[in-house]
Amino acid sequence: xxxxxxxxxxxxxxxxxxxxxxxxxxxxxxxxxxxxxxxxxxxxxxxxxxxxxxxxxxxxxxxxxxxxxxxxxxxxxxxxxxxxxxxxxxxxxxxxxxxxxxxxxxxxxxxxxxxxxxxxxxxxxxxxxxxxxxxxxxxxxxxxxxxxxxxxxxxxxxxxxxxxxxxxxxxxxxxxxxxxxxxxxxxxxxxxxxxxxxxxxxxxxxxxxxxxxxxxxxxxxxxxxxxxxxxxxxxxxxxxxxxxxxxxxxxxxxxxxxxxxxxxxxxxxxxxxxxxxxxxxxxxxxxxxxxxxxxxxxxxxxxxxxxxxxxxxxxxxxxxxxxxxxxxxxxxxxxxxxxxxxxxxxxxxxxxxxxxxxxxxxxxxxxxxxxxxxxxxx
Amino acid sequence: xxxxxxxxxxxxxxxxxxxxxxxxxxxxxxxxxxxxxxxxxxxxxxxxxxxxxxxxxxxxxxxxxxxxxxxxxxxxxxxxxxxxxxxxxxxxxxxxxxxxxxxxxxxxxxxxxxxxxxxxxxxxxxxxxxxxxxxxxxxxxxxxxxxxxxxxxxxxxxxxxxxxxxxxxxxxxxxxxxxxxxxxxxxxxxxxxxxxxxxxxxxxxxxxxxxxxxxxxxxxxxx
Numbered sequence: 001x002x003x004x005x006x007x008x009x010x011x012x013x014x015x016x017x018x019x020x021x022x023x024x025x026x027x028x029x030x031x032x033x034x035x036x037x038x039x040x041x042x043x044x045x046x047x048x049x050x051x052x053x054x055x056x057x058x059x060x061x062x063x064x065x066x067x068x069x070x071x072x073x074x075x076x077x078x079x080x081x082x083x084x085x086x087x088x089x090x091x092x093x094x095x096x097x098x099x100x101x102x103x104x105x106x107x108x109x110x111x112x113x114x115x116x117x118x119x120x121x122x123x124x125x126x127x128x129x130x131x132x133x134x135x136x137x138x139x140x141x142x143x144x145x146x147x148x149x150x151x152x153x154x155x156x157x158x159x160x161x162x163x164x165x166x167x168x169x170x171x172x173x174x175x176x177x178x179x180x181x182x183x184x185x186x187x188x189x190x191x192x193x194x195x196x197x198x199x200x201x202x203x204x205x206x207x208x209x210x211x212x213x214x215x216x217x218x219x220x221x222x223x224x225x226x227x228x229x230x231x232x233x234x235x236x237x238x239x240x241x242x243x244x245x246x247x248x249x250x251x252x253x254x255x256x257x258x259x260x261x262x263x264x265x266x267x268x269x270x271x272x273x274x275x276x277x278x279x280x281x282x283x284x285x286x287x288x289x290x291x292x293x294x295x296x297x298x299x300x301x302x303x304x305x306x307x308x309x310x311x312x313x314x315x316x317x318x319x320x321x322x323x324x325x326x327x328x329x330x331x332x333x334x335x336x337x338x339x340x341x342x343x344x345x346x347x348x349x350x351x352x353x354x355x356x357x358x359x360x361x362x363x364x365x366x367x368x369x370x371x372x373x374x375x376x377x378x
Numbered sequence: 379x380x381x382x383x384x385x386x387x388x389x390x391x392x393x394x395x396x397x398x399x400x401x402x403x404x405x406x407x408x409x410x411x412x413x414x415x416x417x418x419x420x421x422x423x424x425x426x427x428x429x430x431x432x433x434x435x436x437x438x439x440x441x442x443x444x445x446x447x448x449x450x451x452x453x454x455x456x457x458x459x460x461x462x463x464x465x466x467x468x469x470x471x472x473x474x475x476x477x478x479x480x481x482x483x484x485x486x487x488x489x490x491x492x493x494x495x496x497x498x499x500x501x502x503x504x505x506x507x508x509x510x511x512x513x514x515x516x517x518x519x520x521x522x523x524x525x526x527x528x529x530x531x532x533x534x535x536x537x538x539x540x541x542x543x544x545x546x547x548x549x550x551x552x553x554x555x556x557x558x559x560x561x562x563x564x565x566x567x568x569x570x571x572x573x574x575x576x577x578x579x580x581x582x583x584x585x586x587x588x589x590x591x592x593x594x595x596x597x598x599x600x601x
Contacts, residue, residue, distance in 0.1 A: 001482045002489070013477045284473040287435055288487050288534070289462025372436045375426075375469065 003294070007301035010274065017270055022309045024266040025351060028259035029314020033347050034321035035252035037339065041169075041326075042248060049168035050196075050235040053090075053116055056216045057197040059223055062231040068094055071191040076227055080195060083226075085219045088198040090114045093182045093191075097153045097175070105139060106174035107153055109182025109192075116196065123147065124162030130181040134162035136172035151175065154185050197223070260354055263310065267358035271303050275366045282366050283374030296363040303359030304352055311351025315344055384542065384574050385409040385432055390441035392427050392597075401427040403597040405441070409576060411541075414568045417578045419594035425578035426470065428594065429544050432576060433465050462490050466535035468545040472527050476520040480506060480530050483519055487537040505533040509563065525556035532563060536573075543567065545577040549584055557584065 011018045050058075059080065060070035080089045093109035110116050117126055124147040127133055133153070135145060140163045145151060149160050153175055166172045183189050199219045216234060223232045275282065285295060319339060387407040393400055402424045409415055409432075417425050430436040431443055434450045443450045445464065453460040466487075474483050481502055488498040506515060509529035519527055528548060535543055545564070549557040561584065567573050577588070593601045 001478075001485050002495070006478075006482075009477060280473070281475055284469075284475075285486065287467065287469075287473070289459065289465075289538075290486075290490055291458040294490060372430060375430065375435065 003298050003301050004305075007298055007305055010278070010302055011305060014274065017273070018306065018309075021266055021270040021306050022313055025263045025307050025310020025354065026313030026317055028256070028263035028354075029311050029347055029351050030317035030321055031259040032252075032256035032350065033314060033318025033343075034325060035255055036249070037318065037322050037343065038325055039249040039252040040343070045169045047235075049170050052119060052166060052168050052171070053196055054088075054119075054198050055196040055235050056199040057220055057223070058194050058233045058235060059197060059227070059230050060194040060233070062229050064231070068096075068193065070193050071188060072194065072230060074190055074192045076230065077195060079226055080197060080223060083219060083222050085200050085215060085222075086197060087200040088115050090116050090196045091179060091192040092116070092194055092196060093179055093186065093188070094193040095154075095182060095186060099143065099152070103142070105153075106170055107182060108171075108174055108176045109179040110176060111179050114179075121165040122162045123164070124160075127161055127176070127178055130178055130184075131156075131158055132161045133158040133175050133177040134164055135160055135175050137163060137165045138169070138173040139175060153177070156181075156185060260350070263307070264354055264358045267303055267306055267355065268361055270306065271299065271359060271362035272365060274302065275299065275362045279369055280374055283369050283371040286367075286369060287371035287375065292367040295367050299363035299366050300356065300359040303362065304355035307351045307355025307358065308348070310354075311348045314351065315347055318347070382410045383408045384411045384413075384446060385576075386444040387428075387432070388442050388444070390431060390438040390443060392424075392431065392436070393439045400597050402431070402438070405597075405599060407592065407599065409574060411574055412568070412572045413590060414564070414575045414588045415577070416584070416588045416591040417576065417594060418580070418582065418591050419578075420580055423594040424597040425580075425594055426546050427597075429467075429546050429576065429578050432542075433467050433544050434461050435467075459490065462487055462538055462540075464541050466538065466540040466543045468528075468531050468535045468543065468548050470546040470550065472531040474519045474527060474530055474534070476518070479516045479518050480511060480522070481515045483530055484533045484537055487534060491538060502533075502537065505536055506530075509533050510559075525552050525559070528552060528556070528560060529563070532560070536567065539571070540573070542574045542576065545575065547578055547580070549579065549581065 059072065059076070061072045064070035074091055077089055077091050080086060091111060091114075095107045095109075096104050097107050099105055112126075112128065122134065124134070133151060135151065139145065140160075143151075145160055145163075147160055147163060151158050151160055158175075158177060164171075164176075179192070183191070197219065199216050201215060220232045220234060223230065282295060285298075322339070385408070387405050390402060390405045391400070392402040405428065417428060419425050427436070431438055434443075434445075434454050437451060445453055475486070478486075481499075484502040484505055485498055488502060491498065493501065503515065506512065509532060511526060511529055511533075514522065514526065519530055522530065528551075532545075532548065535545075543564075548564075549560050552560065564575055564577065568575050592599050
């Protein structure tokens with residue numbers, strides 16, 4: 001027998017209380033897993049989108065609350081193209097559209113010759129006319145659409161000429177039409193949401209070779225100087241500065257923190273009750289000569305074991321909650337189930353930490369038991 | 379101090395409730411190594427209190443207790459392992475963990491030893507065998523008879539091969555057959571291992587088994 005088995009037996013002998021405490025911890029971990037998972041999912045989707053497009057910089061309207069509310073003059077694209085270090089620039093218009101009364105889909109408007117179409121795995125072909133569109137694989141599966149079918153976006157009918165796959169969940173859950181057509185639908189003929197800028201790498205500015213980050217920063221400052229009413233962001237910072245994404249993540253952490261506090265108080269309550277109930281047994285351990293460090297270890301093992309089990313339950317519950325959340329109409333086309341091993345390890349580590357924190361007070365209470373009081377009481 | 383003296387009690391008194399209750403009053407006692415000492419006395423005479431003090435579980439209000447020439451108070455402070463390595467205690471109410479089996483209960487003190495898991499198991503089993511409980515390794519102590527539980531408590535007290543075994547009324551709730559068994563075990567341990575045994579009892583008949591006895595009455599040694 002060792003401390004771990006002794007701790008396990010103590011928990012096993014109080015099954016109902018153990019189960020209830022484990023469930024309490026499980027719910028808090030599930031909240032963390034599902035909320036942070038979802039928020040991370042969205043920010044990862046941002047990153048994947050820009051990586052797929054090989055975008056280095058985003059140019060959007062200054063002061064816009066988030067990416068989607070930006071409206072910038074399309075003519076800027078020509079002047080951006082003139083910057084020698086710019087490899088490519090693409091205009092993009094973004095909108096949301098309601099489909100079948102309850103599902104929201106992202107709608108992108110791209111120029112007919114846009115390089116954003118490059119590197120896309122497409123079945124069929126690219127749109128050539130204003131009444132044609134391509135859709136992501138997620139949309140095709142969800143609405144049971146195939147090439148040649150019609151799709152209605154904002155009261156306008158489009159023929160599906162291609163179905164594409166993308167690493168970006170935003171793109172795979174979207175409809176892509178020609179920019180001009182979306183501008184007509186949105187009644188913003190001269191505006192786009194943003195420009196995606198790709199910077200030439202290994203350029204030589206003057207006679208000096210500049211490293212990659214400096215090249216991007218250089219172009220960033222050039223564009224900022226050209227257009228004072230535009231905000232130019234490096235894609236690596238865009239995710240952290242986007243108000244919607246950071247609000248979501250902060251909200252998720254705030255809720256998770258409250259859940260953790262509730263879990264910690266649940267474990268402390270269980271452990272303190274356990275120590276009180278086992279005053280006699282703990283007193284005897286001290287009487288037969290167990291050192292404080294061993295008594296503390298026993299209590300901590302129990303506490304950490306409780307929270308570890310809670311962590312596992314939380315992972316399972318969290319998975320279920322996440323599946324439910326991403327099937328909601330508001331989220332289903334912009335998020336995907338992503339449950340990797342690192343994230344799960346993070347969740348389990350947090351649960352272990354909760355167990356450790358929760359065990360401190362009950363452990364100190366245990367070593368304060370005077371064995372002679374136990375013996376005299378009997 | 380004679381080098382044969384293992385424990386010396388020097389003018390020890392123990393008061394409770396701010397002196398209103400005198401549990402022990404000016405006790406002087408020497409316990410020799412390898413001795414089998416019985417402390418007789420009626421209920422409330424201070425036998426358990428004296429044993430608790432000898433075992434380092436409590437401190438005297440006045441006086442000092444020495445173990446092998448050193449103050450128990452200092453030995454306890456220096457190392458928490460002093461008690462577990464030197465003193466085995468058989469408590470009046472056994473104090474076994476009812477949710478653990480016999481093997482696990484006997485192994486509890488061994489968890490503080492440096493022995494490897496296999497060696498701990500081997501020692502625990504041999505003690506249980508010595509107590510005649512070979513077929514009860516995995517029985518929950520709650521399912522044992524009083525006599526069997528007492529033997530488990532003794533096995534646990536012997537687990538660390540301590541120099542001293544203190545037993546508080548170990549035969550108090552046993553029938554005559556079990557009493558005899560327990561006393562035979564104590565005699566064997568004392569003779570074979572040289573363990574110093576100090577046993578408290580209110581039964582005069584039991585006291586006659588042993589080579590030395592003292593009598594406590596109202597917290598004093600009267601004979």
